[in-house]
Amino acid sequence: TRNPVSISAGKNFQLEDVIEAQQFNRDILSATFEVAREMENIEKNSLGSQVLKGYLMATLFYEPSTRTRLSFESAMKRLGGEVLTTENAREFSSAAKGETLEDTIRTVEGYSDIIVMRHFESGAAKRAAATAGIPIINAGDGPGQHPTQALLDVYTIEREIGQLDGIKVALVGDLANGRTVRSLAYLLAKYKDVKIYFVSPDVVKMKDDIKDYLTSMGVEWEESSDLLEVASKCDVVYQTRIQRERFAERPNLYEAARGKYIVDRGVLNAMQKHAVVMHPLPRLDEITVDVDADPRAAYFRQAKNGLYIRMALLKLLLIGW
C-alpha cells in the first residue's frame, strides 16, 4: 500500500518501514544515532520508559534468531511497549498449510501496531511492507538485508572512534557470504575519506559489486593478506565468522579458511591505542578469548548498541522524531 522505502527528509523525517540499509542517507543516519543516544540514557538512568506504553509489537520469525529477537523484544519492553512473540513461524500451522506471507501479514497486522519480521527468503520484508498498513522492520531476510545490524555497526564505530569521516576499517573473514560486511561497506561509502581494507581467504573474497560500488563512490579500498600490517593502520578491525554452513560439501576448504585470519593478542599488539575490534557475533575462535579483557574489544558493547538502535527505530516508527 505504501512505498516501503520512502523516507522524506526535511524538518520532519518520516520513517515508515525499515527494509534495507539503502533507505538511510547520511542525514537520517545521523538523526537516528541522536535518538539512539537518548535511548542509552533512558536505559541507563531509569527503570524503563513508558514512551511506547499501549503499543504492541509482533515478532514474526520464520527462522530462529534468538539474539536478534531478544534484542528487539528488550527494546520494546524498555520503552514500555508490549510484545507478541513467535519463535518459529515457519512451523506456523497456517504457513505449513500453504498460506501466503501476504495473508499472514494481513492477519497479524490486525493484532499489533508494528511487525518485526525475520524470513528465509530475500525480499520477504519488502513484500510484507507492501501489504501491511502498519510499520514493518526487517530483522533479516535470508541472503538479503539485515538493516538494523548495519545501523548498529555504523553507530558503534561512531561511538567508539568518535567520527565516521576519515576512518580506516579492515573487514576480515568471510566477505563473500557475510551480508553484515557488505551492508557496512555500503553505508561507510556515505562518509568522506574512508579507506577500507579487505582481508579474507581467497575462497570468500569480497565480491565485485561492492568493490565497484565503492570505487564509483570514490571510496579507497584495497585487498591485503597481511592482517598485522592492516591492523596497525586501521581504526576498526571488523572480524567475521567463516560460516561453515556455506561450505556444505567442501569441509576441507572450510577448515583451511577458518584458521587463516585470527584476531589474537598479536593483532591487538599491532593495533593503535584508540582502535577497536568489532564482530557481529556469534564468535567462534576467530577472536581468541584473551582479547576479551582488552578495552579495545568492542564486540559486546556493539551487541548492546543493537538495543539502543532498535529502541530508536521502534520509537521513530511508532511515534516519530
Added chain:
Amino acid sequence: TRNPVSISAGKNFQLEDVIEAQQFNRDILSATFEVAREMENIEKNSLGSQVLKGYLMATLFYEPSTRTRLSFESAMKRLGGEVLTTENAREFSSAAKGETLEDTIRTVEGYSDIIVMRHFESGAAKRAAATAGIPIINAGDGPGQHPTQALLDVYTIEREIGQLDGIKVALVGDLANGRTVRSLAYLLAKYKDVKIYFVSPDVVKMKDDIKDYLTSMGVEWEESSDLLEVASKCDVVYQTRIQRERFAERPNLYEAARGKYIVDRGVLNAMQKHAVVMHPLPRLDEITVDVDADPRAAYFRQAKNGLYIRMALLKLLLIGW
C-alpha cells in the same frame, strides 16, 4: 469442580468457562456482541485499556496455532493484562513424561488467572474446566469444538449484514470435516427465518446430524452444486479450505475436491451488492487473490473480529458484564 457449561441468564449473566458453542443462546450471544462492540472502540480510540491490569492469562497450546494464540494474546494485552505463553505444550517436558492433563491444569492454575487451551483431543477443554478453579477458554480441542471461532463468525455476519434473522448463508467447501461450518450452522439455528445452502464436493458433504438438527429447529436448508446460482441469492458466502490432511491416503480425491468450488471474480459478479464473502483462514486458492480488493471480501475483517470477541470473553470471564 463447577459445571463448565453453566451460564445463568437474567440481570447478571455468569460466564464461567467457554467450552462449546452450545453454551451460547441468543440472549447471551447478543450481550457478548454488545461487549465486543465496546472492545472495537477501546482498540481503535485509545492506546490500550487497563481493564485487565494485574490479570495473568496462560496460553496452553498442545498443538501450535499461531493465529489463534496471537489473537488471544493480543486481546489480553490490549486490555492491559499479561500473558504466560506455551507455543507447544505437547513437547512439554511433563506431558512427555506422562503427566495427566488434570495435573498440568492444577499446576498452571496456580500461576495464572485464566487458561486458554488448545488440545488435540476432543473433550480436553471440558476435562480441564472440570478440574480448574479458574476460567478455561477452549481454543480448539481436536475434532471437537472451537467456540470462539463460531462466535466471531456470527458476530461478523451481524456486523457485515446488520442482522441475523432472515439471512441466507451458503456454506461452501469441506463441510464434512470443518468444525467451523458445523458450529456456525448450529448457532445460526438460533435465529429466525434463516436459510442455509450447502455447496460441497460429494466426498466432503455436510453430515446428517447437522441437517437433522436444522430440520428439527425449523431451519430451511438445501444442497446445491451450483455455486453461482446460490451466490446470487445469499447474504453470506462462507468458503472453507479443503483440508488435505483429511485425505491422507487419497490424494487424487483431494485434488478433485479442492478445485471444484472456487470463489473468484465470477462468483463476486453473481453476488448481491450487500453480500459478503467470509473464510475462517488460512486460505489457499479456494478464494482467488483478485477477490481481496472487493469491499465484499470480509475475511480479513472477520479475522480482526476474532480479536474483539476474545477481548469481550476475557473481560466477561475475569470481570463480568
Added chain:
Amino acid sequence: TRNPVSISAGKNFQLEDVIEAQQFNRDILSATFEVAREMENIEKNSLGSQVLKGYLMATLFYEPSTRTRLSFESAMKRLGGEVLTTENAREFSSAAKGETLEDTIRTVEGYSDIIVMRHFESGAAKRAAATAGIPIINAGDGPGQHPTQALLDVYTIEREIGQLDGIKVALVGDLANGRTVRSLAYLLAKYKDVKIYFVSPDVVKMKDDIKDYLTSMGVEWEESSDLLEVASKCDVVYQTRIQRERFAERPNLYEAARGKYIVDRGVLNAMQKHAVVMHPLPRLDEITVDVDADPRAAYFRQAKNGLYIRMALLKLLLIGW
C-alpha cells in the same frame, strides 16, 4: 566477576546469584521464607504488585521445562516485572553455531536485569554467574543443582507442618537419580533432631555421599522397605517419580522399580492426621489419584509455593531485603 555463591549474613543479607542449595544457611532460609510469606499475601490480596516494575527477566532455557519456566515468569509478572523468554535455547541459532555459554550470557545480560537459566550441563549456572554482571538464578543444570526446588520443598514443610526442627521425613522412590531428594536431605541437615527414612527399590538407593554427610551432621537416618510402617511415623512422606529415562537399556528393571512403593489410600490411612504427602511433580502413578482429595495431599500446594519462593528470590536479587 563476582563470587556467585557469596551471601553475607548480618543486618543486610546480600544475595547476588542463586546457584546451589549450599548457599543457604538456616538464617538465610528463614529470612527467605519470611519474604515468601509476604509474597503469598501480595498474590492473594491484590491484583499484582508493582515492586519489580521496569525490571526485565530473561528466561534462558537450554532444555524445556515448562512448569519451571511458567513458575518463574508468573513470579516476575505478579511483581510487575517483564519477561524475555526462550523456550528452547539449545536450538538457539548461535549456540548451534558453536557460541560459548559465556558469550551468550555477555550478550543477554545487555538486554535484561536478571537471567533465569536452565541448562543440560552440571556447573553451567556457576559459569554463567562468573561471567555475568547481573544476577543469575539456576533453574536446574543437568544432573547438578535445582536450588529453587530445594527451597520450595523446605518452605512447604515449614508451611504444612509448622516447624522444621524435630521433623521425621520419608524420602521415597528414586533416591539415586533424583536431585530433588538429595538437595532436600542436604538442607534438612541444617535443622535439629531431624530423622530421615529412605524407602526405595534397591536399584535406585540413596548414595553414600549423602548418607555420610547426614551422619557427619548428626542427622539420624535409616533405610526401610516397609513404606506403611515408615508412613505411620513420619510428618512428611516425600514421594518421587522413578525416572524411566535413567533405565534406558534396562526396561525390566524400570518396571520392577516403578510399582514397588506406591502412595495410595492404604498409605494415607497409615499416616498421622497432621502429616502430609509431597511430590516434586510431574506425578505418574506413584501416587494414586484417589489421594488427591485428601487434605494431606500437599503436592499441588507445594507447586504453588514454588511461585512464592521464586517471587521472593526475584525481589531479593533485584531489590534486596
